[in-house]
Amino acid sequence: MASHVEAKKDQKELLQLVSFKIGDEEFGVDILSVQEINRMSQITKVSNKPDFIEGVINLRGRIIPVIDLLVKLGMIRKLHGKNTRIVVVELKGQILGFIVDEVSEVLRIPKRHNRSSA
Numbered sequence: 001m002a003s004h005v006e007a008k009k010d011q012k013e014l015l016q017l018v019s020f021k022i023g024d025e026e027f028g029v030d031i032l033s034v035q036e037i038n039r040m041s042q043i044t045k046v047s048n049k050p051d052f053i054e055g056v057i058n059l060r061g062r063i064i065p066v067i068d069l070l071v072k073l074g075m076i077r078k079l080h081g082k083n084t085r086i087v088v089v090e091l092k093g094q095i096l097g098f099i100v101d102e103v104s105e106v107l108r109i110p111k112r113h114n115r116s117s118a
Helices: 002-012
Strands: 014-022 025-030 034-039 053-059 062-068 085-091 094-100 102-110
Touching: 014 085, 014 094, 053 094, 085 102
Parallel strands: 062 094
Antiparallel strands: 014 025, 014 102, 034 085, 053 062, 085 094
8 A cells, every 4th residue: 555655656746748859859748738649640731821830630520730840940841751740739728739750758757846945
């Protein structure tokens, strides 16, 4: 029983991030924001949009804008490879798809509680 309580405590003290690559850089997003990770699928182009918006996808009846993070971050656009994924996230109440070059792993990082207030 004690080990179960300790395991729950450890989970609360960990920040879990889904890590992914864009170009040569590695990024992470809180796993609680990630709804799903999909292989590249047909993206419908839309007009009058910023360059970084690739288009939209229909995900089980929901129309979701898809952002090419390479372009958004000012990197050179490239062809999508076999490891390219669309990471569907919820940010500030909005569902978005992010095109990433590769999803790496789930990182578990200890949360820091010892911030000093100066």
